[in-house]
Amino acid sequence: MNQHVKKSLLSMAVLLLAGCAAIPPDAHIPVKRDIAKADLATDIHLAREGWPQARWWTAYGDEQLNALIEQALRDGPSLEVAAARIGSARSELSRSMADTGIDIGGYANANRQRYSGTGLFPAPIGGAYFTTETLRLEARYNFDWWGKHRAQVAAAVGSLNVDRAAYAQAEQALAAAIAQSYFRLQGDFARQDNLAQLTAVQTALAQDRTRRIDSGLANADTGHAAQADLAQLRKQAAQLKTDIGVEREALRALLGADHTALADLKPVPTSAVAHTLPARLGIDLLARRPDLQAARWKLESSLSRIDAAKAAFYPDVNLTGSIGLDTIKLENLLQAASRTVYLGPTLTLPIFDSRRLDAQLDATRTARDERIAEYNQAVVEAVREVAQDALQVQGIEQQIAEQAASSAATGAQLASVQKRFERGLADNAGVLNARLAMLRERDADLYLQQVQRLAEVALTNALGGGYHEQAPLATVLK
Incomplete structure (x- = not known):
């Protein structure tokens, strides 16, 4: 190698070193919360341990519910926005990859x-x-000696993974919303039928009171009280009818269907499903909650943008x-x-461009700090949702056990009154009152069953709704 070439290479090396702008230090990096330590209080537990399965709604064995959720996941309007965002992220990734190579x-x-x-x-x-x-x-x-373009591609990959996780979150939220709306409707259908029986018995009781008043065996106050109770039942029936109409419209909106949809929706008795709760949350919660995956990929994307901003300081x-x-x-x-x-x-x-580069780097670091704060908050909120929904399910189970005892006692009372009536030791009013009490207990049973279904769905959604992290796009690209 001649002396001239050596001098040229040395001059180029000096220029390269001299052309590097000084990278300001990162003074404060927020601490990222360790999700592996996330767990529930020891008194929060259910009879069975485990995580929700994919297509969890099929466990209820309700073909109407299955068809509604499948239709929504196929045509639901709320998923169109999430799908459009994935398309935008793919376009941005293609543009970033086009900047690399020849x-x-x-x-x-x-x-x-x-x-x-x-x-x-x-x-x-x-x-x-x-x-x-x-x-x-x-x-x-x-x-691309300093990895600027590679970092930009990694940031675009992170953004695409964010939108993929957001789409999965939208799917899970939609399935949960439809299941809850459907269970509200079915619960109202069952309570409407029970309320019709209550109204019929109360009507018979009011007629019995009228006969007793006409016969001089009771005063008019008892008749007024019976009519007031009957009016209250009719008011409840009107409210239930309104609730059913409102919920049906809410379900139509979730499906993106027109006014003719759900016309053939039928009352179906709901079956009990054994709900589960994992013994530990930890890192599994991150893998099974799409919103946590989205928060994690937002943070990963912001770190890649910092790498790209640092690379701009070099020639x-x-x-x-x-x-x-x-x-x-x-x-x-x-x-x-x-x-x-x-x-x-x-x-x-970048000799005379240090102020602009400093500002760009500071902006990316600030964005990273925001993403870390959002991630930490998302972890806290996820654990809170699981804990509260699990406590709700746990509490409802206890209420149902107590309600079963109350219903059993009321049923025994009705059987006793009927036997005494058959022996001539009780009047018809006593039997009607016992039947009213039994039907009111039945309404309480139906209400708790409805609330239990809603709480089950909320807990399933809080646990990720059967989601499990797919292979990150970065792995696929490699």
Whole structure:
């Protein structure tokens, strides 16, 4: 290697080092919450341990519910926005990947101009008109020595993973919302039927009171009280009818269906499903909650943007080359003598750009701090939701056990009154009152069953609704 080449390489190395702007230190990095330590209080537990399964709603064995959720996941309007965001993220990733590697383009030009007679070119060029034709194939290669483009691609991958997780979250939220709306409807259907029986018995009791009053065996106050109770039952029936109509419209909106949908929706008795709660949450909660995955990928994407901002502090080296044809006479364009060749490096030094680079880096670090705070808050909220929903299910189970005892006692009372009535030891009013008490207990049973279904769905959704993290897109790209 001769002395001239050595001096050239040394000069280039000095330029590279001198062209590096100083990267300001990262003074404060927030602490990311360790989700592995996330757990529930020891007194929060259910009879069975485990996580929800995919398509958890099929466990209820209700074909109507299955069809509604499948329809919503296929055509639901709330998923269209999430799908559009995935498309935008894919476009951004494609653009970022297009900036890496070799960039090849073609160039063609034809122009006619008059050269100045007193300019750089003397006669016969000066003062004459000439037509110039150019064909050129250009190529540009960015070495990306400092990983700027790789970091930008990684940030775009992170954003796409965020939107994929957000789509999964939208799916789970939609399935849970439809299941809860459906269970409210079914609960109201069952209570409406029970209320019709209550109204019939109360009507019979009011008629019995009227007969007793007409016979002089009771005062008018008992008749007024019976009529007041009957009016209250009719008011409850009107409210239930309104609730059913409102809930049906809410379900139509979730499905994105028109006014003719759900016309054939039928009352179906709901079956009990054994609900589960994992013994520990920890890192599994991160893998099974799409919203936590979205928060994690937002943080990963922000870290990649910091890497890209740091790489901008270093010199940028590109290699540019071209081959082509250039002539001032069209008939000579394709001749060998018209060919042109160019090859040369381009060195960009951020010497006087430190303030802008500092501001860009500070912005990315601030965004990272926000993402860490959002991630930590998402973890806290996720654990809170699981704990509260599990306590709700646990509490309802206890209420149902007590309600069963109350219903059993009321049923025994009804059986006793009926036996005494058959022996002539009790009147018809006593039997009707016992039946009213039994039907009111039945209404309480139905209400608790409805609340239990809603709490089960809420807990299932809080545990991720059967979601499990897919292979990250970065792995697929590799």
